[in-house]
Amino acid sequence: MDIYEIGSIAEKLNTNTYPGRGIILGVTPDGSKAVAAYFIMGRSVNSRNRVFTEEPDGISTEAFDPSLLKDPSLIIYHPVRERKEGLIVTNGDQTDTIADGFAEGRCFEDSLRTREFEPDGPNWTPRISGLQLKDGSYKLSILKSADAEGTACVRQFFDYPPMAGMGHFIHTYVCDGNPIPTFQGEPERVDILDDIDEYTGVLWNNLNKDNRVSLFVRYTDLESGEYEQLIVNENV
Numbered sequence: 062m063d064i065y066e067i068g069s070i071a072e073k074l075n076t077n078t079y080p081g082r083g084i085i086l087g088v089t090p091d092g093s094k095a096v097a098a099y100f101i102m103g104r105s106v107n108s109r110n111r112v113f114t115e116e117p118d119g120i121s122t123e124a125f126d127p128s129l130l131k132d133p134s135l136i137i138y139h140p141v142r143e144r145k146e147g148l149i150v151t152n153g154d155q156t157d158t159i160a161d162g163f164a165e166g167r168c169f170e171d172s173l174r175t176r177e178f179e180p181d182g183p184n185w186t187p188r189i190s191g192l193q194l195k196d197g198s199y200k201l202s203i204l205k206s207a208d209a210e211g212t213a214c215v216r217q218f219f220d221y222p223p224m225a226g227m228g229h230f231i232h233t234y235v236c237d238g239n240p241i242p243t244f245q246g247e248p249e250r251v252d253i254l255d256d257i258d259e260y261t262g263v264l265w266n267n268l269n270k271d272n273r274v275s276l277f278v279r280y281t282d283l284e285s286g287e288y289e290q291l292i293v294n295e296n297v
Contacts, residue, residue: 067227070251074267079104079237082152084191085264086199086221087228087253088283095197095281096228096253098264099140099150102272104237107131112294113275118143119156120277125296135179135186141277147199148279151190152233153179155204159190169200170218177214178206183240185211189231197223197283201231205243219248223283228253261291 085098103109119141124130162172187205207213229248279290
């Protein structure tokens, strides 16, 4: 077993019908750009009735058809916000917890220690979060239930240096199921590509067509700080 193997993100996605929501952070093979990607999937009408839209400091989720929106509490939020500390990427309203924490002098980890997994038992969907720093290094976190009853929260944090051609992938669920099994272990080592269009295509085309909803990808030049980003929505 090669513990340092960099896995194929295409393979990890196309062999899993329901990883749920996922974050990928890393650096391009040429070492020049930081890469951030976030996708959402859905099994219910409410979850699938969403699109990503651009905001001045990132993106938000919105109902594609407002008349079909039932419970917005866990599906409408800002997945991405940029602050001077870095690019925040999460699967819920903890994006704002982290951003507000920075404004009040708290770090990424301390802000997330005030939160826990989503209150959607029996799934107890974990909250996954990432922070991409200006030098290309990044942090990932998962807040998940310690047991099947949701009585306690496990909080895990990971720090990664920028390594050309490599990223780390964390997602909410191991696979589909009922209840849906929560992600286990460390974030997965995955490949990154130099071209944003090619990488966006790889990600989107390998997400399950029946469950994919939206995808966001950003490439940031590590020298200039300028970025290029793409959004793909199933609902158009």
